[in-house]
Amino acid sequence: EVQLVESGGGLVQPGGSLRLSCEASGFIFSRYWMHWVRQTPEKGLVWVARLNGDGVGTTYADSVKGRFTISRDNAKNIVYLQMNSLRADDTAVYYCAREGSGSYYTDYWGQGTLVNVSS
Amino acid sequence: QSALTQPRSVSGSLGQSVTISCTGSSSDIGAYKYVFWYQQHPGKAPKLMIYDVNKRPSGVPDRFSAFKSGNTASLTISGLQAEDEANYYCCSYAGTYVFGSGTEVTVL
Numbered sequence: 001e002v003q004l005v006e007s008g009g010g011l012v013q014p015g016g017s018l019r020l021s022c023e024a025s026g027f028i029f030s031r032y033w034m035h036w037v038r039q040t041p042e043k044g045l046v047w048v049a050r051l052n053g054d055g056v057g058t059t060y061a062d063s064v065k066g067r068f069t070i071s072r073d074n075a076k077n078i079v080y081l082q083m084n085s086l087r088a089d090d091t092a093v094y095y096c097a098r099e100g101s102g103s104y105y106t107d108y109w110g111q112g113t114l115v116n117v118s119s
Numbered sequence: 120q121s122a123l124t125q126p127r128s129v130s131g132s133l134g135q136s137v138t139i140s141c142t143g144s145s146s147d148i149g150a151y152k153y154v155f156w157y158q159q160h161p162g163k164a165p166k167l168m169i170y171d172v173n174k175r176p177s178g179v180p181d182r183f184s185a186f187k188s189g190n191t192a193s194l195t196i197s198g199l200q201a202e203d204e205a206n207y208y209c210c211s212y213a214g215t216y217v218f219g220s221g222t223e224v225t226v227l
Contacts, residue, residue: 035216037216043122044122044208044218044219044220044221045157045165045208045210045218045221046218047210047215047216047217047218050216059214059215061215095164095165100167100170103153103170103171104153104212104216105153105155105167105170105171105210105212106155106167107167107170107176109164109165109166110164111163111164112164
């Protein structure tokens with residue numbers, strides 16, 4: 001059974017940093033692209049970043065480019081999201097998701113971790 | 120990139136059909152076959168319902184169908200069930216991803 005479990009969320013001050021983790025199980029982790037997607041009541045779902053299986057190919061949303069870094073440790077089956085220079089509008093529930101085979105959709109999602117950027 | 124446009128809410132009675140539209144542009148929905156639909160119940164993670172415009176993942180009931188015409192994609196739920204009451208989001212991939220604004224489906 002595919003499982004994705006996020007952790008690392010919490011309260012952080014504006015300008016601060018936070019690293020989210022997503023531990024994967026139930027599939028051959030290194031073979032799949034992985035994503036981070038965030039959600040707020042106001043903006044709904046917003047895609048954040050995408051990373052290929054060997055950890056080299058990345059794509060970011062313009063709103064996080066230069067501030068966030070997606071990476072992975074295939075030995076530990078974990079994908080990370082390093083978030084720097086955090087702003088109030090980064091406050092959201094952050095989901096990690098697995099990209100399906102053969103196309104660009106995300107077929108499994110974790111339950112999310114809440115990031116609250118506030119002073 | 121602006122969010123794709125969806126109606127805020129739609130409703131239908133048990134057994135009826137509802138259709139949710141998702142309007143983008145020639146740069147996203149109109150450009151590629153990569154349109155996806157997700158269902159999300161409150162407090163839960165999104166669930167993939169449709170991929171590549173009109174394909175259903177294993178386990179998704181065939182009363183969920185979808186198509187695309189020009190810059191607009193649509194999701195139809197036929198034979199509405201109580202468990203279909205949820206939020207639905209479209210999504211388009213065109214190098215990066217853009218989601219729709221979300222539609223709340225209410226079963227009367």
